[in-house]
Amino acid sequence: MVNPLPKPLTPEEYLELERHSPVKHELVGGVMYAMAGASRRHNRIVVNVLRLLADLADGKGCRVFASDMKLRLEDAFYYPDVMAVCAPEPANEYYETDPCILVEVVSESTKTIDLREKLWAYRSLSSLQTYLVVDTEAMTIRHFFRDPTGRWQQEDVVGSGEIPLPCLGGSIELLDVYRNVFH
Numbered sequence: 001m002v003n004p005l006p007k008p009l010t011p012e013e014y015l016e017l018e019r020h021s022p023v024k025h026e027l028v029g030g031v032m033y034a035m036a037g038a039s040r041r042h043n044r045i046v047v048n049v050l051r052l053l054a055d056l057a058d059g060k061g062c063r064v065f066a067s068d069m070k071l072r073l074e075d076a077f078y079y080p081d082v083m084a085v086c087a088p089e090p091a092n093e094y095y096e097t098d099p100c101i102l103v104e105v106v107s108e109s110t111k112t113i114d115l116r117e118k119l120w121a122y123r124s125l126s127s128l129q130t131y132l133v134v135d136t137e138a139m140t141i142r143h144f145f146r147d148p149t150g151r152w153q154q155e156d157v158v159g160s161g162e163i164p165l166p167c168l169g170g171s172i173e174l175l176d177v178y179r180n181v182f183h
Contacts, residue, residue, distance in 0.1 A: 011027070014027040026076075029076070039136065042105050044181045045134055049105075061086065062085060065084075070095035071096055078121070081134075085098060098127035099128060101129065101130045102132070106134065107136055119131065129165075129166055130163075131145075139160075
């Protein structure tokens with residue numbers, strides 16, 4: 001017997017279900033995907049990046065969010081690990097739409113999604129200037145950024161180095177991202 005595929009969820013249906021769910025889900029192609037928990041190392045990196053970006057954003061009218069704030073891209077919703085937004089607040093208080101920085105801290109199970117699906121989806125945002133993919137196994141950050149002509153470029157920062165964040169008017173050091181992560 002053939003079972004019919006479930007009908008894709010609309011953004012409105014997703015938001016209503018997500019509002020009452022004890023588990024976070026991303027919505028891609030009308031399908032909800034549950035978010036898994038993260039390792040101690042992952043969480044330490046997120047806290048470090050959150051602190052660094054919040055310090056840069058302070059007094060600039062920008063907002064920095066951890067992974068409980070949704071990002072909406074048309075009909076898809078994601079939970080980036082860290083997000084910085086310098087645009088006016090959207091009308092909906094449950095998601096952001098115009099980040100200038102997105103950060104994903106990768107594990108073996110998320111690396112392919114973060115470097116393929118999310119990279120392509122995130123680059124479609126006209127507001128996005130920087131996308132950082134932070135490794136949890138080695139001190140390596142893939143730094144995707146728009147150059148002055150608007151073209152996307154990639155730079156791998158390994159071991160040490162500085163990553164410019166133009167929308168926040170500063171930069172972060174790779175060593176600060178990994179502070180107290182590898183003991």
